[in-house]
Amino acid sequence: xxxxxxxxxxxxxxxxxxxxACANDQYSxxxxxxxxxxxxxxIFQNPQGSPPGxxxxxxxxxxxxxxxxxxxSLSTDAEFNIARLYxxxxxxxxxxxxxxxxxxxYTKYPDIRAEAVFLSGNSYQMENKWxxxxxxxxxxxxxxPVTRRGLDVPVYIAQYYxxxxxxxxxxxxxxxxxxxxxxxxxxxxxxxxxxVTSMLAADCYGANKDWQGAINSLNTMLVDYKGxxxxxxxxxxxxxxxxxxxxxxxxxxxxxxxxxKEYPHSKxxxxxTALLKELSK
Amino acid sequence: xSIIKKSYxxxxxxxxxxxxxxxxxxxxxxxxxxALLFFYLIPRMPLRPIFGxxxxxxxxxxxxxxxxxxxxxxxxASLSRMFLSVLIGSLTTxxxxxxxxxxxxxxxxxxxxxxxxxxxxxxxxxxxxxxxxALFYFLAKLVTVGLLKYFIAGHTKLLFLKAGLxxxxxxxxxxxxxxxxxxxxxxxxxxxxxIEKQRLIPAIAKSFVLFKNLFLPTVILIGLPMLLxxxxxxxxxxxxxxxxxxxxxxxxxxxILGAIVSSLIIDPLVVVSTTFLYLTKRGK
Numbered sequence: 285x286x287x288x289x290x291x292x293x294x295x296x297x298x299x300x301x302x303x304x305a306c307a308n309d310q311y312s313x314x315x316x317x318x319x320x321x322x323x324x325x326x327i328f329q330n331p332q333g334s335p336p337g338x339x340x341x342x343x344x345x346x347x348x349x350x351x352x353x354x355x356x357s358l359s360t361d362a363e364f365n366i367a368r369l370y371x372x373x374x375x376x377x378x379x380x381x382x383x384x385x386x387x388x389x390y391t392k393y394p395d396i397r398a399e400a401v402f403l404s405g406n407s408y409q410m411e412n413k414w415x416x417x418x419x420x421x422x423x424x425x426x427x428x429p430v431t432r433r434g435l436d437v438p439v440y441i442a443q444y445y446x447x448x449x450x451x452x453x454x455x456x457x458x459x460x461x462x463x464x465x466x467x468x469x470x471x472x473x474x475x476x477x478x479x480v481t482s483m484l485a486a487d488c489y490g491a492n493k494d495w496q497g498a499i500n501s502l503n504t505m506l507v508d509y510k511g512x513x514x515x516x517x518x519x520x521x522x523x524x525x526x527x528x529x530x531x532x533x534x535x536x537x538x539x540x541x542x543x544x545k546e547y548p549h550s551k552x553x554x555x556x557t558a559l560l561k562e563l564s565k
Numbered sequence: 566x567s568i569i570k571k572s573y574x575x576x577x578x579x580x581x582x583x584x585x586x587x588x589x590x591x592x593x594x595x596x597x598x599x600a601l602l603f604f605y606l607i608p609r610m611p612l613r614p615i616f617g618x619x620x621x622x623x624x625x626x627x628x629x630x631x632x633x634x635x636x637x638x639x640x641x642a643s644l645s646r647m648f649l650s651v652l653i654g655s656l657t658t659x660x661x662x663x664x665x666x667x668x669x670x671x672x673x674x675x676x677x678x679x680x681x682x683x684x685x686x687x688x689x690x691x692x693x694x695x696x697x698x699a700l701f702y703f704l705a706k707l708v709t710v711g712l713l714k715y716f717i718a719g720h721t722k723l724l725f726l727k728a729g730l731x732x733x734x735x736x737x738x739x740x741x742x743x744x745x746x747x748x749x750x751x752x753x754x755x756x757x758x759x760i761e762k763q764r765l766i767p768a769i770a771k772s773f774v775l776f777k778n779l780f781l782p783t784v785i786l787i788g789l790p791m792l793l794x795x796x797x798x799x800x801x802x803x804x805x806x807x808x809x810x811x812x813x814x815x816x817x818x819x820x821i822l823g824a825i826v827s828s829l830i831i832d833p834l835v836v837v838s839t840t841f842l843y844l845t846k847r848g849k
Contacts, residue, residue: 309609309610309613311608311609311610311613311630311631312609314630314631315631315632318631318632318813
């Protein structure tokens with residue numbers, strides 16, 4: 285190829301290369317969405333001060349984005365953002381209609397559906413309708429238990445009662461959460477989910493200050509998961525409960541010695557040794 | 566002061582009368598802007614499938630997405646400038662030194678011969694700029710890591726000043742001083758190498774001696790133009806703020822402006838003025 289032809293080819297390829305960057309790729313979709321989020325952010329920052337037209341304009345733009353990019357994951361986020369915009373503008377019925385639409389649309393995605401129901405519950409909470417909110421949260425526990433939100437929501441309910449200074453209801457909610465988590469652990473035995481839910485159940489015992497229940501739950505895990513996963517964190521937790529809550533120095537020492545013996549390379553070795561030193565004083 | 570005035574007078578005069586003197590710096594900025602554009606386009610097609618994985622491995626997936634890619638762009642631009650300075654800057658600086666030498670000797674400027682002359686000494690030029698760049702990078706890192714470790718260790722103050730001040734404006738000033746001192750120590754190595762036809766190590770050694778003898782004028786000739794870069798440094802260190810409050814592409818504009826200021830204003834002023842200073846001293 286002659287030099288002139290080579291130069292012509294380069295001159296043709298260079299603009300083509302840069303023009304290709306103008307394509308409607310994932311990056312440009314992200315860019316479009318970022319600007320839409322910035323506009324919506326103005327309403328989120330000052331929901332009372334923003335004029336009604338601003339909400340309609342933001343919703344319209346988000347809807348156009350969803351229509352234009354139906355397969356993008358950002359469209360799902362945009363759908364949720366529309367609901368959130370209605371919520372901050374206290375248009376709760378519109379928010380719930382949007383969330384119902386999301387729940388009905390994503391039949392194959394339980395995590396998305398659970399999130400939609402959770403936000404719907406939040407909208408009732410914002411209206412001070414706790415019973416209706418609770419119905420939504422219980423719906424998540426029934427229909428979408430094995431989702432991130434499904435695992436969070438029992439503790440969320442108990443925390444609500446704690447914040448509202450209703451200790452009796454909080455204790456009941458934590459007990460219900462324990463039943464829920466243990467039920468999941470029994471349904472999916474020896475799975476990573478069962479491990480997570482067993483830990484959550486132990487946490488709930490702790491939140492209710494049922495220390496013996498927490499220790500029993502953790503001890504069951506030591507038996508169930510022996511040789512399957514690293515259990516040094518569980519031994520450390522048991523030792524901490526014996527030491528801080530039950531003030532049982534003998535059991536604390538026993539547990540820490542077991543930790544040192546079974547997991548000599550654990551990241552808790554330093555803390556365990558320090559605690560043993562403290563106990564021997 | 567008269568020596569500085571004279572150097573600047575010769576510099577501005579040369580830049581005004583001989584536009585060819587700017588050519589080496591234009592060549593460098595062309596490479597620098599192309600690299601910047603390339604890094605800006607990495608998160609997009611068709612570059613993403615090829616160059617996205619290294620970004621993912623060395624930094625994070627999030628830097629391949631809008632607008633966080635602009636945060637990484639600052640680091641990539643700085644790294645590419647360092648790389649280009651060693652690879653191409655060494656050559657273009659040498660070309661500029663040859664052209665200044667021709668102007669000083671009232672000879673006709675021959676860009677091609679200055680390029681060929683630089684190319685012959687490329688290995689030594691490469692070594693000088695590499696040592697200088699590596700030294701600056703190492704010292705700047707040493708100071709940054711040293712300060713970070715000091716404050717992470719639990720100290721709240723150093724010389725009565727808080728961590729925020731040390732790791733913010735003081736660190737920038739320290740890096741600025743390190744840059745001036747290291748550049749000053751090596752600045753005469755290229756003219757000595759090319760004009761006196763010295764070998765690499767003697768050229769560097771002579772440059773150190775000359776820097777010691779001409780300490781104040783050299784520091785001023787290097788430091789004064791470099792002050793122009795301070796606003797760019799300030800804007801660059803507040804990229805998150807710019808992305809949020811202005812718009813993400815503003816970071817790219819700042820980087821382009823930074824490249825223009827540093828390659829078309831600071832570098833020509835520093836290289837030409839110090840070369841004139843060297844030639845004046847040599848003549849005496």
